[in-house]
Amino acid sequence: MPGHLESIVALQRTLNDLSAAKRQLDGVPEWMQELHEEHQKRKSEIDAVDEAAEQAGKNRRESEAAIADAQQKLEHYQAQVSKISTQREYGALLKEIDTVKQEIGDGEQIVVDSLEKLEVAEKERDRLREEFRDLDERYKTELTKWEAEKPAVAKKVSSLATRESKLREVVPRNIQTLFDRLVQRTDAQALARVAKVTTMRKNSNASWHCTDCHYQVRPQVVVEIRNQGTLVQCESCKRILYIDDAEDPNTPS
Numbered sequence: 211m212p213g214h215l216e217s218i219v220a221l222q223r224t225l226n227d228l229s230a231a232k233r234q235l236d237g238v239p240e241w242m243q244e245l246h247e248e249h250q251k252r253k254s255e256i257d258a259v260d261e262a263a264e265q266a267g268k269n270r271r272e273s274e275a276a277i278a279d280a281q282q283k284l285e286h287y288q289a290q291v292s293k294i295s296t297q298r299e300y301g302a303l304l305k306e307i308d309t310v311k312q313e314i315g316d317g318e319q320i321v322v323d324s325l326e327k328l329e330v331a332e333k334e335r336d337r338l339r340e341e342f343r344d345l346d347e348r349y350k351t352e353l354t355k356w357e358a359e360k361p362a363v364a365k366k367v368s369s370l371a372t373r374e375s376k377l378r379e380v381v382p383r384n385i386q387t388l389f390d391r392l393v394q395r396t397d398a399q400a401l402a403r404v405a406k407v408t409t410m411r412k413n414s415n416a417s418w419h420c421t422d423c424h425y426q427v428r429p430q431v432v433v434e435i436r437n438q439g440t441l442v443q444c445e446s447c448k449r450i451l452y453i454d455d456a457e458d459p460n461t462p463s
């Protein structure tokens with residue numbers, strides 16, 4: 211299948227650029243990636259402390275409500291003491307009173323613990339927020355810059371998509387099918403570059419290999435690819451082989 215290799219190479223490069231541009235549009239550009247990650251990390255630390263503070267507050271409120279309930283019960287039981295007539299009833303009531311007193315004690319301990327936790331969390335939160343302020347300012351500045359750049363990236367995405375369909379117009383259907391299948395089967399790289407294997411031995415013939423799987427490629431095949439743009443799949447990884455003179459100027463011709 212001679213003649214279409216150039217278009218296929220251009221198509222693969224277009225697809226690579228397109229997916230990079232789309233990724234950028236969905237996330238942040240490379241130049242602010244590091245700051246973005248740092249910002250996310252610090253922010254999630256603050257969120258975690260916020261959550262701890264909220265949980266402590268919730269535990270405190272729940273325990274206070276439980277204490278109030280238990281105290282009501284205690285008053286009710288204590289009012290009954292004078293009305294008791296048998297020793298058995300008295301024993302049972304004392305047991306109830308002990309249980310409810312235990313509940314109050316436990317609840318009070320939770321309230322104290324929660325207050326301590328809340329205080330620690332609030333201090334930590336203040337400290338983290340203080341530290342975060344500078345970073346957040348820088349992040350907002352970069353975000354504004356990125357927002358200003360976004361339309362250009364969106365434009366790039368649409369022009370790359372146009373280029374993709376234009377390239378597909380000139381590539382025969384069966385080759386596209388092969389290409390698309392390879393794209394799906396591989397990590398979206400249907401092509402593999404052929405490169406010369408450098409050897410230290412003198413007078414040894416040059417040998418060539420697929421840079422993806424390192425399987426050997428016969429010199430005759432290299433010549434065919436180079437001179438006729440023949441579509442040849444690597445015998446091992448099945449990717450379509452191509453030659454890049456810029457990267458590898460020593461291919462045989």
Ligand SMILES: [Zn+2]
Pocket residue numbers: 402420421422423424425444445446447448449
């Ligand atoms: Zn290969």
